[in-house]
Amino acid sequence: TQLLEQSPQFLSIQEGENLTVYCNSSSVFSSLQWYRQEPGEGPVLLVTVVTGGEVKKLKRLTFQFGDARKDSSLHITAAQPGDTGLYLCAGLHQAGTALIFGKGTTLSVSS
Amino acid sequence: DTEVTQTPKHLVMGMTNKKSLKCEQHMGHRAMYWYKQKAKKPPELMFVYSYEKLSINESVPSRFSPECPNSSLLNLHLHALQPEDSALYLCASSQGTEHSNQPQHFGDGTRLSIL
Numbered sequence: 207t208q209l210l211e212q213s214p215q216f217l218s219i220q221e222g223e224n225l226t227v228y229c230n231s232s233s234v235f236s237s238l239q240w241y242r243q244e245p246g247e248g249p250v251l252l253v254t255v256v257t258g259g260e261v262k263k264l265k266r267l268t269f270q271f272g273d274a275r276k277d278s279s280l281h282i283t284a285a286q287p288g289d290t291g292l293y294l295c296a297g298l299h300q301a302g303t304a305l306i307f308g309k310g311t312t313l314s315v316s317s
Numbered sequence: 318d319t320e321v322t323q324t325p326k327h328l329v330m331g332m333t334n335k336k337s338l339k340c341e342q343h344m345g346h347r348a349m350y351w352y353k354q355k356a357k358k359p360p361e362l363m364f365v366y367s368y369e370k371l372s373i374n375e376s377v378p379s380r381f382s383p384e385c386p387n388s389s390l391l392n393l394h395l396h397a398l399q400p401e402d403s404a405l406y407l408c409a410s411s412q413g414t415e416h417s418n419q420p421q422h423f424g425d426g427t428r429l430s431i432l
Contacts, residue, residue, distance in 0.1 A: 239420055248321070248407050248423030249360070294359055296421075304350070304373055305421060307359035 209233060212295055212308030219315055222284050227311045229295035230277040236298045238278045239305070240269055243292040252280075285315045320344055323408050323424035331432050332398060338427045340391040340408030349391040350421065351383060352407040360407055366391060367413065398431045405429070 211230045219225055229238065237256045241249035253262050255271035255278060262269045266289075268281045282289055295308040321342045330336050340349065348367050352360035365373035366385045380402075382394040391408055405428050409421040 241423075246425070246428075248323075248409075248425045251420045251422070254420050292357065296359075304362050304365055310357070310359045312357055 209306050210295060210297055210308040212311055214311060215309060217311060217313045219285055219313075221286055221315055221317045223315075225282050225285060225313070227280045227293055227295075227313075228277070229279070229297075229308050231297070232276065234275050236275075238271060238275075238295055238297045240278070240280055241294040241296060243294060244290075249292075249294055282313075285313075287315050287317050289313060290315050321408055321410055321422050321424035323406075323427050325427055326425070327428045327430075329430045329432060330395070330398065332400075334398075335394070335396045337395065338393040338406055338408075338429075340393075340424055341389055342410040342422070343389055344410065344422065345388075345412075346410035346422070347388060347413045348411045349385065350409040350411075351381075351391065351393050352409065353402075354405045354407055354426070364393075395429075398429075400431050403429055403431045 209231055213228050217225055237254055239254045240252045242252055243249040253264060253269045255269055258273045258275045260271045266283045270279045278295060290313055293311045293313060296305040298305060324339045350365050351363040353363055354360045362375050363377045364383045369385045369388055380397050384392040405426040407426045408424045411419045411421045
């Protein structure tokens with residue numbers, strides 16, 4: 207059973223469109239992190255959300271942590287080709303000390 | 318540029334070879350990690366070192382042998398690997414494992430191919 211369900215798994219859109227990626231769990235997480243990974247590179251941390259209901263913005267990216275700390279979403283406004291990559295959500299389970307990753311969302315933005 | 322440095326970037330080895338992957342960080346982080354990642358899949362945790370002691374081994378085969386010589390260095394010794402071990406091996410570090418919201422910083426990985 208996957209502790210963190212991430213959807214969609216693949217997303218192919220045109221430049222200028224909006225999109226949302228979801229990360230859901232039936233378990234409570236102490237924190238959730240979002241990473242972006244480009245081919246040939248390691249994952250790069252985008253944001254960490256800690257407080258239930260928290261919203262964080264990073265330019266055109268908006269991250270939200272659910273009130274119950276069981277889910278998170280990433281919304282991208284006016285996507286650009288430079289947003290292309292693998293987006294990973296990862297959480298630290300309350301009982302654990304190591305990150306648990308979702309399966310990832312492969313985003314392709316074409317011009 | 319990543320603050321976690323991994324060498325080599327690419328490695329091709331035969332199934333009978335012995336090689337080592339190296340990872341270095343100078344951020345004062347006390348937790349270091351090895352992950353294995355297949356194409357378009359998330360990283361899979363292999364090992365966690367906390368304060369230079371192995372704290373998590375995710376049932377990794379003994380042909381992978383980690384070593385943490387000091388708080389800045391992490392090695393992964395490879396011996397008698399199988400073709401299915403071909404993958405991107407990522408190293409990461411964080412301030413520690415005891416706090417819940419400390420992010421992990423990843424290196425760019427070593428692309429390993431087993432012939």
